[in-house]
Amino acid sequence: MQPYSRMLCTLALCVYTCAGHAAEAPSAGDARAAFEASLHYETGDVELGGGIASLHLNPAFRYLAPGDTARLLTEGWGNPSGDGTLGMLLPVNVGPLDPASFGVVITYEEEGHISDADADKIDYAEMLRSMKERTAKSNEERRKQGVSEVELVGWAEPPHYDAASHKLYWAKELAFKGAEEHTLNYDIRVLGRKGVLVLTAVSGMAQLESIKRDMRDVVAFTDFKPGNTYAEFDPTVDKVAAYGLAALIAGGIAAKSGLIAKLIALAIAGKKGIAVVVIGAVAVLRRLFGKRKSGGSA
Numbered sequence: 001m002q003p004y005s006r007m008l009c010t011l012a013l014c015v016y017t018c019a020g021h022a023a024e025a026p027s028a029g030d031a032r033a034a035f036e037a038s039l040h041y042e043t044g045d046v047e048l049g050g051g052i053a054s055l056h057l058n059p060a061f062r063y064l065a066p067g068d069t070a071r072l073l074t075e076g077w078g079n080p081s082g083d084g085t086l087g088m089l090l091p092v093n094v095g096p097l098d099p100a101s102f103g104v105v106i107t108y109e110e111e112g113h114i115s116d117a118d119a120d121k122i123d124y125a126e127m128l129r130s131m132k133e134r135t136a137k138s139n140e141e142r143r144k145q146g147v148s149e150v151e152l153v154g155w156a157e158p159p160h161y162d163a164a165s166h167k168l169y170w171a172k173e174l175a176f177k178g179a180e181e182h183t184l185n186y187d188i189r190v191l192g193r194k195g196v197l198v199l200t201a202v203s204g205m206a207q208l209e210s211i212k213r214d215m216r217d218v219v220a221f222t223d224f225k226p227g228n229t230y231a232e233f234d235p236t237v238d239k240v241a242a243y244g245l246a247a248l249i250a251g252g253i254a255a256k257s258g259l260i261a262k263l264i265a266l267a268i269a270g271k272k273g274i275a276v277v278v279i280g281a282v283a284v285l286r287r288l289f290g291k292r293k294s295g296g297s298a
Contacts, residue, residue: 032097053108060092085107089218105199108197112240115241118244118246148177148178149177156185156208157212167191168249172184187249188218189248193224193230193238201215
């Protein structure tokens with residue numbers, strides 16, 4: 001065979017091989033589907049924290065255990081940390097990597113029994129004014145840390161406390177500098193014998209009405225189990241928290257846990273981490289694919 005002919009054959013073989021590799025390599029959609037399929041959901045009745053509390057899920061929600069929650073937060077949403085939760089709630093009608101999706105992160109803070117004696121005395125208008133001032137003052141420190149400045153616009157849903165069920169919920173509208181859409185930070189607190197269940201959802205304000213409806217359901221189906229309920233508080237043996245209901249609400253944006261703060265950062269970034277993880281997963285799979293094709297070990 002002439003050198004020119006050999007060159008053409010070699011080139012044709014290279015093109016054929018590369019085309020075959022491209023066809024077999026996983027796409028971004030394949031990586032996304034594989035990740036979503038790897039998550040294990042629970043429905044119906046779910047125990048939290050080894051029996052501290054329970055969820056009686058309605059058909060609109062599904063639950064991820066702490067392990068899969070950490071994977072979704074880190075691998076799926078690009079959050080640097082996903083540990084320390086009791087799991088997460090996700091809507092059934094939308095995939096976890098869909099831009100319209102949101103998650104309700106569940107944690108438990110055992111800092112003592114929280115008295116609700118001040119429930120009827122809280123001036124929420126004055127509280128909001130004070131929170132706005134503190135948020136504005138915090139921006140100087142945020143600038144030093146290279147974090148986006150934020151404005152507390154107001155209540156997206158004013159605080160409401162149900163004295164019979166000992167459940168508290170409220171929502172804030174936040175405006176982060178440089179973000180096109182305002183951020184919704186929706187909070188639920190369920191008071192118990194020794195601590196409080198914390199349920200937090202972060203999304204865009206465009207989803208306010210749908211999330212308000214969904215979170216009302218979450219309030220209804222989340223409860224402490226017998227032995228941990230608010231009514232079972234024993235002042236002779238149980239610790240009393242150093243703060244009341246007002247402090248639960250007015251804790252401020254700066255006081256948010258690292259996990260929730262990072263969730264807010266993802267929300268104002270438009271969940272850019274989703275695209276990053278899907279593209280990153282494809283890149284990893286292609287590297288593994290290439291190793292196997294070349295005879296190397298994965």
